[in-house]
Amino acid sequence: MNSKGIVALKDTKNLCYKCLRKKDKVHQIRIGGSGYGSAFDNFSTSLQLCDECFSESQKGNPIWDMETVYGQMHFGEYTKKSDYPKDKIVDEYIDQRYRYDDEMYEYLSGLPLESRELVYNSNSYGACADYNMKPQDWIDYQLDELPHKKCRQYGFYSPQEKLAYKERFPNCECVSINKYKDGSQGSSCPYGAFGDENGNVSLNIADECYMCDSYKPREGDIKIIDEVTEYYKHEKDRLIHMLQYASTRLRELENDVEKYIDKHGR
Known part of the structure; x- marks a missing residue:
């Protein structure tokens, strides 16, 4: 039973759905x-x-x-x-x-x-x-x-899940705004919850916030992750590492090819 005391109708014979009165004819x-x-x-x-x-x-x-x-x-x-x-x-x-x-x-x-x-x-x-x-x-x-x-x-979201999403997602340290190369943006956390472009809740409910033990109130501004900037940074680091790896191997190869074979295999 709900707090408003609204009870499901059982006897609906000759009952008007609008005024909720029994009539001789409907x-x-x-x-x-x-x-x-x-x-x-x-x-x-x-x-x-x-x-x-x-x-x-x-x-x-x-x-x-x-x-x-x-x-x-x-x-x-x-x-x-x-x-x-x-x-x-x-x-x-x-x-x-x-x-x-x-x-x-x-x-x-x-x-x-x-x-x-x-x-x-x-x-x-x-x-x-x-x-x-x-x-x-x-x-x-x-x-x-x-x-x-x-x-x-x-199979419905419960009031508790809706409330947790509404109260936690916009204020969680784990949430960041993601800016994509096409100019659009959205927000998300590493645990599967998604929100709108400004880090607020979206029209869809995310149930991941309910009972999440990684929630931590955010201090300061929300993190903004630029897809292009992040890609550039990680790709540059990867390529630099590849160059360092290749130059080290090349020096070993030129110094002593037999030792190189023994160390790194055929």
């Missing part, structure tokens, strides 16, 4: 999986709304009409299939989404947390419906209160 809304470019790409789900909430959700646009529109990939211009050039109706060349895709997604995102659990977890199916969690676990996870062990069982 609208059953089924959302089928759409295509590339849609918030419902390979994701199907369902919800139910009472008359009042259904009418309120439709103000401005009939968002639950489920009209499918098509458009060229990445251009964001969508039209009905009947109006789209027939030679362009090829899956790999077009986006497919609902006419009110964004409005539908925004509405679902604004539902109470226990209703979002139903929409995004319990009622969902399809290739992108990848939670498959126990209802209460899903709610606790969204609130960052699901225990570390359970998070790992589901």
Whole structure:
């Protein structure tokens, strides 16, 4: 159970997902999986709304009409299939989404947390419906209160791992900024954690910081490693060593070839 006392819904018969009230009648809304470019790409789900909430959700646009529109990939211009050039109706060349895709997604995102659990977890199916969690676990996870062990069982980063990455990575002595020859840069540590170009955390989580025994608070500025400068330094040292090695061997060879053979072999 989470600290907010939000409990997964069990009896959902005639329950409105928006106002969470039981009604004599509710609208059953089924959302089928759409295509590339849609918030419902390979994701199907369902919800139910009472008359009042259904009418309120439709103000401005009939968002639950489920009209499918098509458009060229990445251009964001969508039209009905009947109006789209027939030679362009090829899956790999077009986006497919609902006419009110964004409005539908925004509405679902604004539902109470226990209703979002139903929409995004319990009622969902399809290739992108990848939670498959126990209802209460899903709610606790969204609130960052699901225990570390359970998070790992589901294959998710735990709140403890996220916090360790956020608090430790930007301040660790082991982290350095790496400047590459193409002008780009990023940050990393020798133990596998990565961050953004300024040494801060990135959008992706690095779980290496959690329980890392090499963490040490940084004193002073973060180290900056220039790829070109470092390459030049190491390559120059290597070549100097090779020259010293070759010149020493050459002197030994010229001084006494038989002794050289005995010492270094054939």
